[in-house]
Amino acid sequence: MGTRGRKPKPTALKVLEGNPGKRPLNESEPKPEKKAPKCPSWLEPEAKKEWRRMSKILQELGILTEIDASAFAGYCQAYARWKEAEEFLTKHGTIFKTPSGYIQQVPQVSIAQTYLKIMKDFCSEFGLTPSARSRIHAGTAKGDTDDPMEELLRLV
Template structure:
């Protein structure tokens, strides 16, 4: 059975945002090690390039952890397939004429749209869009701390 309402935001994001709702934070939320997982060997070559391009940056932000491998692989694979469809469209166009003379859209148009939507969903999970990033504020004074909860507690203790 599906849960109702809006999907909850991870506590680490709430802390980085400054807990704007001032609701109590989940102190018992699992805190996986903030280390990028190893790139899966089965990813397409373009997906592996995207993995290498983004994983270290997300690791630095504390967003990508060992347990996020499947979700991040999904993002990278969707990126690779979206890029492939877009490259096809750039080279061959978006429509073609059928043997009977009708104008039709090439399948790559809907493929690109589908994978762009999948990518957008993953991007918001990892804070990879301007709007999802705009809700996150990094406090430089405690930026080097490994644990977002530690940052929050330090802020409350010092401030």
């Protein structure tokens, strides 16, 4: 059995976006500590670079927490494999001639497309697409102000 409709957006993203739907926020949603998880040792070197680059940014926004390690590792590993396929294509091109003389696309084209889609899916989960970013209002997370009225207005 599948679920219907869009999957729910994490409350942290709704708060950063200013709760544009004006629906009540889930106050009982688990709130893990806003601390970036440790980078897994098994990630490819390029994935580790991406982990270091993005984890600080996401932690500052309060989006990346310790329980997100697997999802974020998936994003970073997909990034590394996408980059590797793209570098191959830049160096060798997108087509080759088979021994029988037919022109064929190199496998790295579909590999790059597959990992780009995986990255896009993870990016939407973490609010990293341009459209998701356009809805985020930095510095508007709950607790950023001492004004109780501002806090109340954010929930409306």
